[in-house]
Amino acid sequence: MKMKTAEFVKAAVYPKDFPPADYPEIAFAGRSNVGKSSLINSLCQRKKLVKVSRTPGRTQTLNFFLINENLSFVDLPGYGYAKVSKTERASWGPMVEDYFYNRDSLKAVVCICDARRGLQKSDRMLIESAPLFGWQPIIVFTKADKFKTNARANRRRELAKEMSCKPKDVLLYSSMTKIGRDEIWNRIEAMCGFGRDVEENEDGQ
Ligand SMILES: Nc1nc2c(ncn2[C@@H]2O[C@H](COP(=O)(O)OP(=O)(O)O)[C@@H](O)[C@H]2O)c(=O)[nH]1
Numbered sequence: 001m002k003m004k005t006a007e008f009v010k011a012a013v014y015p016k017d018f019p020p021a022d023y024p025e026i027a028f029a030g031r032s033n034v035g036k037s038s039l040i041n042s043l044c045q046r047k048k049l050v051k052v053s054r055t056p057g058r059t060q061t062l063n064f065f066l067i068n069e070n071l072s073f074v075d076l077p078g079y080g081y082a083k084v085s086k087t088e089r090a091s092w093g094p095m096v097e098d099y100f101y102n103r104d105s106l107k108a109v110v111c112i113c114d115a116r117r118g119l120q121k122s123d124r125m126l127i128e129s130a131p132l133f134g135w136q137p138i139i140v141f142t143k144a145d146k147f148k149t150n151a152r153a154n155r156r157r158e159l160a161k162e163m164s165c166k167p168k169d170v171l172l173y174s175s176m177t178k179i180g181r182d183e184i185w186n187r188i189e190a191m192c193g194f195g196r197d198v199e200e201n202e203d204g205q
């Protein structure tokens with residue numbers, strides 16, 4: 001994907017406040033601090049489109065972004081962070097469910113997990129809810145830079161076992177090295193029905 005523009009549109013909690021569903025939409029979900037904001041920034045080749053937080057569990061709204069004037073990204077609040085208040089934690093479910101139910105333009109949810117920890121119970125719950133809401137999961141294991149090359153190949157095989165898929169189908173990613181970036185873009189574009197428009201010679205991982 002050739003990045004041209006990436007802009008923040010608005011933050012919203014209720015469907016009545018969502019921007020018009022004019023473009024195919026991709027949401028980003030995962031446990032707090034897993035690296036959602038970093039992934040969005042690096043997909044968009046922006047340093048500060050989304051704030052990377054030192055304090056986990058801060059984003060409590062749905063944040064909408066317009067990419068290249070033809071694609072919408074949504075940064076969902078992180079789940080599973082113990083230090084946010086019980087009320088805030090309890091509102092994650094209904095707020096995000098409302099969004100999942102009401103957003104016809106939502107094509108896929110990038111489910112971001114930590115490569116070191118693998119699929120957690122909360123990650124599985126999110127992924128298993130996909131058929132109910134009608135979106136496709138794109139499962140990404142981030143912080144892959146925490147593994148050296150050989151260890152990473154082993155970890156890929158282990159994660160493939162966990163997911164019952166082939167090792168080559170495991171999406172490993174790092175916002176530090178940008179490994180896996182093109183693959184994620186390819187999946188996103190396929191989900192949106194876009195033709196392939198991948199930049200050549202882009203930090204070939
Ligand atoms: N080593 C490493 N650290 C990362 C990576 N992605 C995010 N981080 C760090 O993890 C922390 C949380 O990142 P953030 O993107 O704010 O996570 P979010 O809460 O899921 O949006 C920050 O300190 C980031 O610098 C990665 O791929 N590798």
Ligand SMILES: [Mg+2]
Nearest residue numbers: 036037053059
């Ligand atoms: Mg964030």
